[in-house]
Each structure stands twice: as C-alpha cells, then as structure tokens.
Amino acid sequence: MGCRSNNQENQDKLQFDSLVVQGVPARHNEYGSIMPPIFLSSTYRFEDINTQGPYEYVRTQNPTREKAEKLVATLEGAPYAFGFSSGMAAIATVFEYFKPGDHVISSANIYGGTYRYFTDFFSKKQIDYNFYNDLNQLTDADFLPNTKAVFLETPANPTLRVIDIAKVAQLAHKHHAIVIVDNTFMTSYLQKPLDLGADVVAYSATKYYGGHADLCAGFIVTADKALAEEFNFYQNTLGSTISPFDSYTLIRGVKTMSLRMDRQKENVAYVSEALLKHPAVKSLYFPGSYSAEEAAIQAKQAKGNGAVVSFAVQPDVDLGKFFASLKMVDLAVSLGGVESLVCRPSTMTHEPYPKDALKKIGVHDNLVRFSVGIENKQDITRDIVQALDQSLQ
Numbered sequence: 001m002g003c004r005s006n007n008q009e010n011q012d013k014l015q016f017d018s019l020v021v022q023g024v025p026a027r028h029n030e031y032g033s034i035m036p037p038i039f040l041s042s043t044y045r046f047e048d049i050n051t052q053g054p055y056e057y058v059r060t061q062n063p064t065r066e067k068a069e070k071l072v073a074t075l076e077g078a079p080y081a082f083g084f085s086s087g088m089a090a091i092a093t094v095f096e097y098f099k100p101g102d103h104v105i106s107s108a109n110i111y112g113g114t115y116r117y118f119t120d121f122f123s124k125k126q127i128d129y130n131f132y133n134d135l136n137q138l139t140d141a142d143f144l145p146n147t148k149a150v151f152l153e154t155p156a157n158p159t160l161r162v163i164d165i166a167k168v169a170q171l172a173h174k175h176h177a178i179v180i181v182d183n184t185f186m187t188s189y190l191q192k193p194l195d196l197g198a199d200v201v202a203y204s205a206t207k208y209y210g211g212h213a214d215l216c217a218g219f220i221v222t223a224d225k226a227l228a229e230e231f232n233f234y235q236n237t238l239g240s241t242i243s244p245f246d247s248y249t250l251i252r253g254v255k256t257m258s259l260r261m262d263r264q265k266e267n268v269a270y271v272s273e274a275l276l277k278h279p280a281v282k283s284l285y286f287p288g289s290y291s292a293e294e295a296a297i298q299a300k301q302a303k304g305n306g307a308v309v310s311f312a313v314q315p316d317v318d319l320g321k322f323f324a325s326l327k328m329v330d331l332a333v334s335l336g337g338v339e340s341l342v343c344r345p346s347t348m349t350h351e352p353y354p355k356d357a358l359k360k361i362g363v364h365d366n367l368v369r370f371s372v373g374i375e376n377k378q379d380i381t382r383d384i385v386q387a388l389d390q391s392l393q
C-alpha cells in the first residue's frame, strides 16, 4: 500500500505546525522543487510484461496522491491514509466494511449526507442501525451480537454536542466493534481520535484541510493494518479517489492549517462574546456549551473548540433579513475555509433529515451555523452585529 506515513524519518520529531509545512519533504521532490509536481499521467510504462514500476495506473496510485496521503497520515501520527474525491466518498468507502445483517450504532447528530447514507443506503443494504442522541450514555446493553461499529461525529455538525471518544472506544472494543470518528470539525491539529482509542478517522478535507473553499476531497486514516488492507482494496475497486490536482491543492492548503485554525480560534472567541451579548441571540452553541460534562470531555480530548459556532435567534428575529443584511460574511454551506460563512442548517446542510428527526437533535429553523474565517475579528463582528440589529427591526 503506497500510503505509509513518513514516520520512519526525522519528521516524527517535528511539531505539528512544522509537519504541516514539511510533511512532504522537498528533498524528495524531483529537481529539489520546493512544491511537489502534479503528475497528471493516468498510466505508467512497464519495463516488460512481468515488471511494472512503482506506479501503474492513476486509480491505483499516483505520485502526487501518495504525497497527500502520506502527509495526512503523518499529521495523524498513523501509518495509513487514503485519499478520496470527497468526504462522502471517504465515509461511503468506510461503510463498505459492513455486510448485510450487521448492526451499526451512530450518534444521531451527524452530517446531513452521512445521515442520508444511513437512512437510504443502509436500509437498501440490509444493514441495521440505531441513532443515539447522547452516545455518552451508551451502555453494554446497546451492543447487539451483530454490532460491527460505532460511528460518531464530535463535535457534531451543527449542534457542537461532544462525545467522549475514549469512553465509547473502550465500550465498543469490549464488544468487538470498531469505532469510526468523523473528525472534520477538529482536524488532527486539535483532536487525534486514534490516540483516544478510535480505529478509523474520516475527514471531509473540503473543509479545514483544504481551507480555501477550492477543493473537494476526503480521507480515511487508520493504524490497523487489516482495516487498511480492506480500505485499500475498496478504494481501488470503487475508484472514488482524490485527483492528482486536488492532491496538490490539498498539500498546499494544509501548509497553513495550524496557522489558519489558530487565527480562527481567536476570531471565534471574539465574535462569540458579541453574539452572547446581542438581544437577537437566544443561545450560543459551541463544544461544551450543552453541559459541564461535555465541556470537561472537550477539554480532555481536544486542544480547543475549533472555529464553528452556532446560535439560535429569538422568536421575533427575521432571519431572512439577517442573512440579507450581511455585507461581508456570505450565506453558503460548507465551512473551514478562510472566508467567514453562515448558513441555516435546517433548510441547507441538514435538509436530508425529516423535520421530527431534526427537532430531536435540537436543530430548529432559528439555528444559524457560523464558520468563522481568518478576516479581521472586528470586521467580522461588526458585520454580524449590524445584520443582527437589522433582523430585529
């Protein structure tokens, strides 16, 4: 498998904010080019009919993709990473692990597309599943003899509810189930699920890894050799691989990931203060806002809260007017880019959920998700505050 991390080299001595820049060492690039070239060739010469070189065909492996995969594996401190054409392609490929008759436990509040996969594809494939509003309350009794895995997202999109990864992993392993964590909101910079006992980490790299709203990609990371062999086989068979060009864009985007997220964390703290004080805002959602217990879990398992906050507005607030009054921040789905974006999850990112399921996880029509960018924090805050002022008129 051409996806082993660079751990054997001196890079595992480097700090994370060095690894994002130096994780693809220029000294390994042809001609010593500081940025890696993009190998667009779909196919490679064989020496003779029995001898192929290190690369054969683009779907199977490609030098640029291999560099991106090694980089993501290195950042996670894991031996194996696999690159995909989207976060959903990565998640769907992990789900190939399940067979008819298997049972999967999942947190109820997950990405809308993942929810759609459960309710549509799992039913079609005769895979059983149960959604849990609070996986922190999971007990032995929730595991069935055919429970194959626990899937979770923490902090959850868009409620920012927090799940104790180590606790879930301990329980799951007792019942021979694997734990899959969608770590898109935190990234390997702020949270390392494998170190907490998870078996598989999935990413939408379209968000913080890419970081510039100009790339669609996903990753699976694992330290388990047997799982890695499965994923490698699925990846090559299903073919939803990350393209050479997107692999390059990812490598470039990742170089500033820790820098971006540090700035975004600072901006979130500033903007949150203004939101809390604003009369149009009913409540603020951030990792740990739900309960003291979740706050303690977040503090224990992650290095910070990331850069997404959600807020519920008061009943008399005209949300249409709020969005229309924004002068700099844009109304759009997606998150994790350098630009500040707001959206309404109930009708935008989470529309695959039926209304009653949305209500159960606490996503109402008055909830706004806010992905805070790297712009000047006073500019972001001024824009949001003036639009909230307008929404009360």
Ligand SMILES: *Cc1c(COP(=O)(O)O)cnc(C)c1O
Pocket: 086, 087, 088, 089, 111, 113, 114, 153, 157, 182, 184, 185, 203, 204, 205, 206, 207, 216, 217, 218
């Ligand atoms: C966006 C997102 C996905 C899906 O990723 P795509 O790259 O859009 O396919 C999955 N999980 C989370 C938490 C996301 O935010």
